[in-house]
Amino acid sequence: MLLLKNACILQFQPAAVKNGMDILIDGPRIVDVGKNIIVDRKDTRTVDLEGKLVSPGLVCGHNHFYSVLARGILAEIKPSTDFVSILQNLWWKLDRAIDEEILLYSGLIGAIEALRSGTTSVIDHHASPSFIKGSLKVLKSAFEKAGLRGILCYEVTDRNGNRGMSDGIDENISFAETIERERKSGLTDNLIEAAVGAHAPFTLGEEALGMLAEAVNKTGRGLHIHLAEDLYDPSYSSHIHRKDLTERLEDCGLLNEKTICAHGVHLTDSDIEKLNRHDSFLVHNARSNMNNGVGYAEKLPSFRNVALGTDGIGSDMFEEMKFAFFKHRDSGGEYWPSDFLDFLHSGNSLLERYFNMSFGKIEKNYKADLVIYDYQSPTPLVGENIAGHIAFGLSSRDVKTVIVNGVTVYENRQFPFDIEPVYEEASRAARRLWQRMDEIK
Ligand SMILES: [Zn+2]
Structure with a gap:
């Protein structure tokens, strides 16, 4: 005791x-x-x-530990003038360059830095298209080594072909089954839970959405997805699918109380009404939205459930809450710091819905x-x-x-294991990651 x-x-x-x-x-x-x-x-x-x-x-409601080694990146990145070109020129090159070792050190550093910031739980959204099968187990081992709590998922997308899409589905299901097996074998106080991950509606066709819905039903977990981060997402949905974003998700049965939607900057009132009706969560990522210039989520007060996330910009939730509040004030919003503290606290409801315990x-x-x-x-x-x-x-x-x-x-600003070798190996892995990115056409 x-x-x-x-x-x-x-x-x-x-x-x-x-x-x-x-x-x-x-x-x-x-x-x-x-x-x-x-x-x-x-x-x-x-x-x-x-x-x-x-x-x-503290709880970080949306993060990407796979991007931890992108800090200060020195690779050839074409000028990116809009959201989709930022994805194409940077993040979709970076995730393809990740292998098992790079992922392990990304996860370890991510976990160490989260704990140092007072963040005890991170809800992660993972992508590594060249290393899909088994990737969530590697990430899990990094969380467990540091002692960080987490909810992990693999980001399903059509952008790496049908095989890449179905491998992503399989990884989500097989990881959730691993967690279930651990629970059945008596490990009731595990640190890690599973969600079903998906990139964003504009990279998911009908087949992928159908398979995601099957995965959600089969595992009893919720969907964790980027939604309306940039205006491109709802425009694409109306133009190509003739439906609003949340209409597509709702029609497939993908909205429930475990659904985690990141960003939601450009959701309409009717989208928000649907999310609220299903008791789903919005995770607001103020710094990332500012960094990508995607606009401000002015409708934050209309959402029933709002938590805060970093979208890969570390896991410092004190910093994230400050930025979220200042950006809100800057945009003429009327909320006080206490409203943003409520958002920060709400991450615990997500934990309760996934772990079925009190947080x-x-x-x-x-x-x-x-x-x-x-x-x-x-x-x-x-x-x-x-x-x-x-x-x-x-x-x-x-x-x-x-x-x-x-x-x-x-304890007293020290970890119970030597973190110096972890940082040294991470730095070597980062150089290799940046080199691999330059080799990707
Ligand atoms: Zn994200």
């Missing part, structure tokens, strides 16, 4: 600050929270937090995914201003210790 004494608990929803609290963790769960908890079991490790802040772990609070029977901070506040910190502290102060630099599934995976 782990007993954290004298914590100052930050609760995001409803926002509250509770001083002088003890937190008792047994295995992957919080089993008690209160004042002066006394435990007489000999296997209990007691840590006095001396009033330090403790919050639930996002420091209370009895919740999962023990926690972050301990070294934050020295110059002003009073109370429930009413937590979001203001995050928008204008508290950040990932204050993260000191991280606990996931009851395991201390990062």
